Amino acid sequence: MKKSTLIGTMMATSVLAGAAAAQDVTLTIESWRNDDLAIWQDKIIPAFEASNPGIKVKFTPSAPAEYPAVLNAKLEAGSAGDLITCKPFDHSLGLYNAGRLADLTDLAAMSSFSDVAKSAWQTDDGAQTFCVPMASVIHGFIYNKDAFAELGVEIPETEAEFFAVLDTFKEDGNYIPMAMGTNDQWEAATMGYNNIGPNYWKGEEGRLALIKGEQKLTDEAWVAPFRQLAKWKSYLGDGFEAQTYPDSQNIFTLGRAAIYPAGSWEISGFNTLVDFEMGAFKPPVANAGDDCYISDHTDIALGLNAASEHSKEAKIFLDWMGTSEFTSLYANSLPGFFSLASAPVAMEDPLAQEFVSWRSDCKSSIRSTYQILSRGTPNLENETWNASVAVIKGEESPEDAGARLQTGLASWYEPQQN
Template sequence: MKRNFLKLALLSTALTATSAMAQDVTLNIESWRNDDLVLWQEQIIPAFEAKHPGIKVNFTPSAPAEYNAVLNSKLDAGSAGDLITCRPFDASLALYEAGHLSGLDDMDSMSNFSDVAKSAWQTDDGAVSFCVPMASVIHGFIYNKDAFAEVGVDVPTTEAEFFAALDKFKEDGTYIPMAMGTNDQWEAATMGYNNIGPNYWKGEEGRLALIAGEQKLTDEQWVAPYATLAKWGAYLGDGYEAQTYPDSQNLFTLGRAAIYPAGSWEISGFNTQADFEMGAFKPPVQNAGDTCYISDHTDIGIGMNAATEHPEAAKTFLAWVGSPEFAAIFGNALPGFFPLSKEPVDLADPLAKEIVGWRGECESTIRSTYQILSRGTPNLENETWGASVAAIKGASAPADLGAELQEGLASWYEPQQ
């Protein structure tokens, strides 16, 4: 009996130890989104741990500007977290190619995302996906509803209506028609060229054709947006050439401008700062009835450190990130950062809800310069900044801008030679 009792005691001890080990898995997440720390600590992590009591999660962000360097140092030293928040395109692709991120195509949850959603975290041939898409930002125009009502302006849907609206605000004189400057350059390309451009080059059709070398930057659909931007300068107010990005934000939220060419990431800040009701409209099409295209740009994903000691637990977390529960928490806690899963998310914020609704009306694409085409010198993304500014200022003809960009791209990108 003593022998049997001893065996039972040993077995009980072993089972207790095994149970403790099973509950002792802790996953660490690397990220640059340090401003999201409270969201993770108070909403995301508790929701996950409630469903998965055997797994604990720590969110350990770095400063955004330091993230790439800090992460690479940790990976080289073998001290990086189990889960790695992924920036879009080349930075994360380099991590995968260096063996730091695992392929995730065997996960059922990856089928919850479209090809466009996954494109920021795939190999160039699309054969391997290495991060679960979390959220995108959508481009369009945010407007002051009070200003539109006061001046009697209708929300535009076509380019002709758009410029008619700008003309009406300019004639009235109460409001700057549109708040955007060219001092910082990137806004002209991001909220200008890549905002309106997809309606010209037909979104993914044109973007992928440019990568394949089947279209050129001198083609009409790539030059025409510069001709449209050339009309913007007359509506941006005095001194727009020296106006910074924060200047533009302030002009709009203080109620001095009627329209703001926007990325959806502005929503939270604008909700706090503006004391008027806001609405949004998608990039106007050239003709009524045309198919519309929106820049629904992949912004953030999350992948698994290939060296993690807890791959099963890490994949459990990644599968949950692909779930409707995560999408609802993330989308509502950060209005303007839209979940990328195929299943719609019910958003509470009215402006975010209005903008994400465009997905059901238009075709989604991503910024034309972000995948593959900005790896060489000259960098097409940066060159597009300068070209967009030159178009708005009227410093160069649209055809000349297209020719210059095409020459730069063809100098290093073989499919365009």
């Protein structure tokens, strides 16, 4: 081959290679979940790139506590990534209203999710959806199977059975019946009131009625969970008033407590700490045969930066999130963070599978205070924290707690002022 021909061939090859490389698009994902970095790099991103040549993906998380400020600064500067990990409700809604997140209502992937699954990333009227749901956490009770077998008690299905189990452990004295403290406050509301509450206010039926002003926090459905919480005091062990969230985790994982009021996010951590077999049971219903409801709380989603220069490719990734390939990868890589897609995902972790199986038996709802009702002052979410603690300690009656919360909500929320 002549030298000139060889040089020409090499130049042509170089140009073609450069053109191919120029066609590659790199998408950047912003997130607060820095503990997920290895999962995205080793599992999720390689799976997507394998079936979508020409699109590369980078996962670039920030420290969780700094994420809102960092993200807002990047968006202001025009340096934010193409895909934005979305917190539930008002933070993401604020970004959408400010024009920072694109409208994804018509994205094909949205057909994979129910209205409840999308509710945390929609406008108040539900007309627009701006993030693709990724995962929820489910509430219930984790228990020590060895302790249950030792005392010969069965999984409780009704409230009477639940308290009978607690009484058995209290009388035996070898285990604290239930590991939960009130020092940090949020657990009493999150793993207490909003764990057992949906069975009383009938999940979404009651939650939406409260938003519409058709029910009040002084109604029996909203006071009754406080009545149950008031009975928990004698089963939480000595010194529960000063017991922190990490204290409760340690008490249970060390095998000192029989039951732990839980969120499914505990599964991965507990799996590495316990030397006994764990099980889980859903919040017991009032009477055998009653319909059951679970707190299946929307936790994390992914949206499109409205200023992205690669929206076409970003939407390909977002549509992929509605597929069984993504939902199975994500849910099984992070047991306890469950896919929000309508199609069921089989879980490899047995405890995670127990939690998610409740979806087929019970109706799902989200935490009662998270949508709309905590935008004013006093903040209903924070007020529910301290009310739950006060009721458990016996410092406030269930009725007084409900009345206080209702007065606070009605002071700024118009639908509750009639």
